[in-house]
Amino acid sequence: xxxxxxxxxxxxxxxxxxxxxxxxxxxxxxxxxxxxxxxxxxxxxxxxxxxxxxxxxxxxxxxxxxxxxxxxxxxxxxxxxxxxxxxxxxxxxxxxxxxxxxxxxxxxxxxxxxxxxxxxxxxxxxxxxxxxxxxxxxxxxxxxxxxxxxxxxxxxxxxxxxxxxxxxxxxxxxxxxxxxxxxxxxxxxxxxxxxxxxxxxxxxxxxxxxxxxxxxxxxxxxxxxxxxxxxxxxxxxxxxxxxxxxxxxxxxxxxxxxxxxxxxxxxxxxxxxxxxxxxxxxxxxxxxxxxxxxxxxxxxxxxxxxxxxxxxxxxxxxxxxxxxxxxxxxxxxxxxxxxxxxxxxxxxxxxxxxxxxxxxxxxxxxxxxxxxxxxxxxxxxxxxxxxxxxxxxxxxxxxxxxxxxxxxxxxxxxxxxxxxxxxxxxxxxxxxxxxxxxxxxxxxxxxxxxxxxxxxxxxxxxxxxxxxxxxxxxxxxxxxxxxxxxxxxxxxxxxxxxxxxxxxxxxxxxxxxxxxxxxxxxxxxxxxxxxxxxxxxxxxxxxxxxxxxxxxxxxxxxxxxxxxxxxxxxxxxxxxxxxxxxxxxxxxxxxxxxxxxxxxxxxxxxxxxxxxxxxxxxxxxxxxxxxxxxxxx
Numbered sequence: 001x002x003x004x005x006x007x008x009x010x011x012x013x014x015x016x017x018x019x020x021x022x023x024x025x026x027x028x029x030x031x032x033x034x035x036x037x038x039x040x041x042x043x044x045x046x047x048x049x050x051x052x053x054x055x056x057x058x059x060x061x062x063x064x065x066x067x068x069x070x071x072x073x074x075x076x077x078x079x080x081x082x083x084x085x086x087x088x089x090x091x092x093x094x095x096x097x098x099x100x101x102x103x104x105x106x107x108x109x110x111x112x113x114x115x116x117x118x119x120x121x122x123x124x125x126x127x128x129x130x131x132x133x134x135x136x137x138x139x140x141x142x143x144x145x146x147x148x149x150x151x152x153x154x155x156x157x158x159x160x161x162x163x164x165x166x167x168x169x170x171x172x173x174x175x176x177x178x179x180x181x182x183x184x185x186x187x188x189x190x191x192x193x194x195x196x197x198x199x200x201x202x203x204x205x206x207x208x209x210x211x212x213x214x215x216x217x218x219x220x221x222x223x224x225x226x227x228x229x230x231x232x233x234x235x236x237x238x239x240x241x242x243x244x245x246x247x248x249x250x251x252x253x254x255x256x257x258x259x260x261x262x263x264x265x266x267x268x269x270x271x272x273x274x275x276x277x278x279x280x281x282x283x284x285x286x287x288x289x290x291x292x293x294x295x296x297x298x299x300x301x302x303x304x305x306x307x308x309x310x311x312x313x314x315x316x317x318x319x320x321x322x323x324x325x326x327x328x329x330x331x332x333x334x335x336x337x338x339x340x341x342x343x344x345x346x347x348x349x350x351x352x353x354x355x356x357x358x359x360x361x362x363x364x365x366x367x368x369x370x371x372x373x374x375x376x377x378x379x380x381x382x383x384x385x386x387x388x389x390x391x392x393x394x395x396x397x398x399x400x401x402x403x404x405x406x407x408x409x410x411x412x413x414x415x416x417x418x419x420x421x422x423x424x425x426x427x428x429x430x431x432x433x434x435x436x437x438x439x440x441x442x443x444x445x446x447x448x449x450x451x452x453x454x455x456x457x458x459x460x461x462x463x464x465x466x467x468x469x470x471x472x473x474x475x476x477x478x479x480x481x482x483x484x485x486x487x488x489x490x491x492x493x494x495x496x497x498x499x500x501x502x503x504x505x506x507x508x509x510x511x512x513x514x515x516x517x518x519x520x521x522x523x524x525x526x527x528x529x530x531x532x533x534x535x536x537x538x539x540x541x542x543x544x545x546x547x548x549x550x551x552x553x554x555x556x557x558x559x560x561x562x563x564x565x566x567x568x569x570x571x572x573x574x575x576x577x578x579x580x581x582x583x584x585x586x587x588x589x590x591x592x593x594x595x596x597x598x599x600x601x602x603x604x605x606x607x608x609x610x611x612x613x614x615x616x617x618x619x620x621x622x623x624x625x626x627x628x629x630x631x632x633x
Contacts, residue, residue, distance in 0.1 A: 025335075025416050026367070027413075028413075030412050032411070033409050036085060038410045039407070040395075040408040041404055041405065041406075042064040043377070043397040043402075043403070043405035044062050044064055044408045045064060045101070045102060045104075045377050045395060045458070046062070046063040046102060046164075046377070046395065046459060048106060048460035050460070050462070050463070052107065052132065055081075057081035057082075058384055059078065060382070060393055061078050061096075061118070062078075062393075062408065067402065068400040072124075073102070075097040075099050076098045076099075078090050078091035094138055095139065100123075101124050101125065102123075103162065104120070104162060104163060104165040105118065105119070106165045108431070108454055109176065110131070116132055117129065120162075120165070122162050126150055127142070127148055127162045145197055145198055146190075149182075149188060151186065162182060164457025165181065165455060167454025168231045169431050170189070170222070171191065174431060174484065175192035175193075178198065179207070181219060181235070181457050186210060187202065187207065187217050189207050205253050206246070207235065207253050210241060216237045216239040217235065218326075219327065219458055220233065221455070222436070223273040223451060226247065226281075226306075229485055230249075234271050234273075236268045238267045238268055240265055240266065243263060243271075243286070244257050245257045260310050261302070261309060261311070266290075267289040269288065270286070270326055270457065270458065271286050271328070271456065272284075276301075276330065280447065283304045284301075284302040285299065285300070285301050285302070285328045287299050287344075289325060290324060295322075297322055298321060299325050299328065299343065301313055316359065316360070319353060323343065324348065326458075327456065331466070334389075335418035337467075337468050344376035344379050344394065347376075348373065349365060349371040350365065350371060350372050352368050354368075372394050374405075374406030374407065375399075377395040377396055377397040382461060389415040389416070391413050394410075394411070396408055418471070419468075419471070420466065420468055421475050421495050422464050422497070422498040423439050423478065423499055423501060424501070427483065430482045433463055434452050435453065435454040438452075439451075439467075439481075440479040442475070442476055444470075450467065473494065475492075476491065477490070477491055488501065538558070539557075539559050539623040541555065541567075541616070541618040542555070543556075547629050548630040548632045550631060550632050551608065553629065554598055555597040555616055557591075557618055558589045563621040564582075567616055568619070569617075571615075572612070572615070576604070578604055579604070582597055608633075610633065613628055614628065614629055614630075615627070
C-alpha cells in the first residue's frame with residue numbers, strides 16, 4: 001500500500017441525464033450503513049458488487065488491508081443481501097474471508113459453469129482464485145490454476161505485491177483472462193486455457209506496463225476504445241511514472257500511449273471509462289493523488305475523438321479541481337441519460353459531479369448527501385434494492401501504521417421520477433457473465449452505451465447494465481454486441497424493468513420486474529414479445545416469471561413446429577403435482593402472459609401446494625425440456 005499517504009480511492013459515477021434543457025433532476029442519497037448492517041471499521045481497500053448466490057439481489061464483497069509491510073490484515077467481508085434492506089456478512093461460511101491484505105478483487109465466471117468465481121490481488125501475500133461451487137461456498141483453486149501472481153523482480157525469490165485485478169476475454173475465445181496489477185514490478189496477464197488452468201502471456205502479448213523501476217501499477221481497466229469488438233487496456237502507474245494505453249490488435253497489444261495522448265506522469269491511482277457526452281465512444285477519467293512534492297493535483301478528463309486520440313477537456317468540463325484522489329467511477333445516478341462522476345478523495349470529502357448534459361459538470365456533493373469525509377479508498381455502484389437507481393458503497397481506509405480505519409459507508413439512492421432500464425446478460429458462447437459485452441440503448445434523442453466490466457483494478461460495479469431513460473417510458477432500440485462478435489437487436493422495450501438477454505440461440509427472458517420496496521416484487525408484462533426477438537425459431541421452455549412466486553406464475557415457451565403442448569409440474573421427489581394441457585399450438589413465441597402457460601400454485605385436487613422447489617417439463621412432439629422454479633408462501 002502507499003507510504004506517506006492514507007489509502008484512498010476516487011470513484012467517478014456515471015449519471016445519465018435524459019432531459020437537458022427542461023431542468024436537471026435532483027440527486028439525493030441516504031446513509032443507510034447502520035440500518036443495513038454494514039459494520040466494516042477495518043481498512044477497506046477494494047469493493048465489488050456481485051450477485052454471487054444468484055437470488056436477484058446484488059451482494060457486496062469488501063477486501064481489507066492492514067498495517068504497512070505486515071502480511072495479514074483484517075478478514076475480507078461478503079455482505080449477502082437479505083432482500084429486506086439488510087446485509088449479513090457470510091464471508092467465513094462461504095470460505096472467502098481472506099486475511100491477506102487485499103487491494104483488488106473481481107468476480108467472473110472463469111469456467112463458464114454459470115457461477116461467479118472470485119480473484120483476489122493480495123499485497124504481501126500470494127493472490128488467490130476461488131471457484132464458486134454454486135452452493136454458496138467457494139474453493140481455493142489457485143495452485144492448480146497457476147495464478148498466484150507473484151513476480152521475480154531480481155532473478156531471485158518471487159515477491160507477492162498484487163495491487164489490483166481486471167478481468168477480460170482479451171482474445172475473444174469465450175473464457176475470461178486475468179490481468180494482475182503489481183506495485184513495484186511488471187503487471188501479469190494470465191490467459192485462460194479453458195481447462196481450469198492459465199498460462200502467463202504478459203511479454204508475449206506486450207502488456208507489462210513497465211518493469212523494475214518503471215513498474216508502479218496502481219489500477220487497470222479494459223474497454224473497447226475504437227469500437228472494433230476487441231477489449232483494449234489502460235494500465236495505470238503511479239509515483240510519476242507513465243501509464244500505458246494498449247490497443248488490442250487481435251494478435252496481441254500495441255502501445256499507443258503517445259499517439260493517444262494519455263501517458264499520465266502525475267501520481268495516477270485510478271481510471272474509469274464512460275461515454276459522458278453520449279457520442280458513441282468511451283472517454284477516460286484519470287484520478288491523481290499528488291505531485292512529486294506531495295501537493296494535490298487535478299484529475300483529468302480525456303475526451304475520446306473516436307479516431308484514437310484523447311483530448312484533455314478537464315477545464316472545459318468544469319472538473320479542474322485539485323484533490324488527493326485514488327479512483328473514479330461513472331454511473332447514471334439520476335437516470336436522466338447522461339453519466340455523472342463520483343470521485344473518492346484521500347482525507348477530504350468525496351465529490352459528486354452531476355452531468356449537465358452539455359459537456360460540463362457541476363458539484364452537487366453536499367446537496368446529494370454523499371460528502372463522506374473518511375479516508376476514502378474507493379467505491380462501486382450497484383442497485384441494492386432493485387428500484388432502478390444506482391446506490392454507492394464507499395470503502396474507507398486509514399493511516400498506514402494502523403490496522404483499523406474509518407468505517408465504510410453505504411449510500412442508498414433516494415430515486416426520482418425518471419424512467420430506467422436494466423439489462424442483465426447471459427453469454428454463450430461468450431463468457432457467461434458477458435464481461436466485455438457492450439449494450440447500446442437509444443430512445444428519443446438519447447443514445448447511450450455501457451460495457452459489462454471486469455473491474456477497475458480496485459473496484460467492480462454491478463454486472464447489470466443500468467440505463468436512465470428520463471421521461472421516456474420505452475427504449476426504442478437495444479443492441480448487444482457480445483464478445484463473440486454476435487450482435488442482437490431488440491425494439492420497443494418498456495422501461496422500469498430488468499430484462500435478461502441470453503446470447504443467441506437463446507433469447508430474452510421476459511421477466512420484466514421492479515421492486516418498489518424491499519422484497520415487494522411487482523410484475524411488468526413485456527408486450528409484443530415476439531417483436532423483441534429475431535432468432536430462428538427453435539423449441540424451448542423459458543424460466544417462469546415471476547420466480548420466486550406467490551401465488552401464481554407464468555411459464556413462457558416457444559415452438560419450432562406445430563403440435564400438442566403439455567406442461568407437467570413435479571415435486572422434488574418426482575411426483576406429478578399438476579398437468580397443464582395447452583392443446584394444439586402453432587409455431588411461434590408464447591412469452592407474454594396472454595400466451596404463456598399459467599399455474600396458480602394448486603395441485604390436481606385444486607389444493608394450494610406448499611412452499612418449495614418444483615420442476616416443470618414441456619412436452620411437444622418429440623421435444624422435451626425441464627426447468628425448476630421456487631414457490632414461497
